[in-house]
Amino acid sequence: MSTDSPRDLKSLGFLTIGFFDEADPFGGHESTLQIIELGERLGFDSAWLRDRHLQHGISSPVAVLAAASQRTSRIELGTAVIPLGLENPFRLAEDLATVDVLSRGRLNPGVSVGVPTHFDDIKEHLYPDSWQSEDFTTERVDRLLHNLRGGDVSTFAGTEGIEAYSTRIQPHSPGLADRLWYGAAGLSSAAWAGERGLNLLSSSVVRAEEDDDFARIQRAQIDLFRDRHPLGQAARASQGLVVIPTDTATPEQAAKYRAFAERRFARTTAPQGPQRMLFAPDLVGSSAEIADTLQAHAGYQAVDEVVFALPFTLEHDDYVQILTDIAGILAPLLGWKAEK
Known part of the structure; x- marks a missing residue:
């Protein structure tokens, strides 16, 4: 696999976990909404929420x-x-279509599959009658795609009394299925997403299957995805890393960010656990330093869309500073221009 020069950044996004205090859940949710509003004012192309x-x-x-x-x-x-x-x-298809209609076609649903975390601890409440037979494979994505595309989900259509019934999910939002993204951690998942014609979300966590170098692993997954995708090199793939520019940070903020990254650094040095999950280091420093690191990164060189992840557990003012530096200093160094 060869590396090449990075493309100019065309789509700038950010991702947040929406952290909140259990004693004040409104405060955290309101902060998240304000951060999304700020992102729009700063010119970001997209805002993403973790689940x-x-x-x-x-x-x-x-x-x-x-x-x-x-x-x-x-x-x-x-x-x-x-x-x-x-x-x-x-x-889920009903909910996604409703939000897409409310947003006038701005929704980008990203999904993944697999057995839920701590499934044995929650299965009796999640699927009390069917946990033994639930299918947690990509079949669930196929069902969602079928529903979003307007496929039949009922054998009954017509009027019953004064109520009219449809055979497909309502509301139907044309184009939403084409904006479905798949979060892939391994090569087989990346290949499957390409074969299904989905968009690819590549995050700061990958499965080390054939290599122990994060950037090379990420690039191999993106290349395989596009090899299998009907659109080839035009298929949409986005990279997501934790990026924390310190250009306008106070000394106290900068020290907090570096401490955050240092606490998480050990997990980036080698694959973790039986699935050999490998984490990317958090990028903390000046925008010029981060831009240089990204432009030399094999995974970044393959994309022109990013969803930079905000570190969790920070304060609202920290997110304001980080997003402002990303949009105003870092992204322009990467060739991005805010939409006029």
């Missing part, structure tokens, strides 16, 4: 994005990612 269950982070990103759709007008809104093992593709 966290039984944690102090956003558990219902689709609901939060419904609110965000009414407080913004231009920025695209995404999920990165919704684990489909906890979702019913029928009901």
Whole structure:
């Protein structure tokens, strides 16, 4: 695999977990909505929410994005990612289509599959009658795609009394299925996403299957995805790393950011656990330093879209500073221009 010169950055996005204090969940959710509004004012092309269950982070990103759709007008809104093992593709399709209609076609749903985290601890409440037979494979994505594309989900259509029934999910939002993204950690998942014609979300976590170098692994996955995709090199792939510029940070903020990255650095030095998950180092420093690092990164060189992840557990003012530096200093160094 060869590396090449990075492309100019065309789409600038950010991702947040939406951390909140259990004693004040409104405060954290309101902060997240304000951050999305700020992102739009700064010219970001997209804002994405992580999905966290039984944690102090956003558990219902689709609901939060419904609110965000009414407080913004231009920025695209995404999920990165919704684990489909906890979702019913029928009901999720209804929710996604509703938010896409409310946002006038700005929703970018990102999904993944697999057995839910701590499944043995939650299965009796999640699927009390069917946990032994639930299918947690990519079949769930196929069902969601079928529903978003307007495929039949009922054998009954017509009027019953004064109520009219449709055979497909309502509302139907044309084009939403084409904006479905898949979060892939391994080569087989990247290949599958390409074969299905999906978009690829490549994050700061990959599976070390044939290599122990994060950048080379990420690049190999993106290359394989495009090799299998009907659009080839035009297929959309986005890279997501934790990026923390310090250009306008106070000394106290900069020290906090570096301490955050140092606490997480050990997991980046070698694959972790039986699945050999490898984490990318957090990028902390001046925008010029981060730009140089990214432009030399094999994974970054393959994309022209990014979804930079905000570090969790920081304060609202920290996110304001980080996003302002990304949009105003870092992204222009990467060739990005805010939409006029």
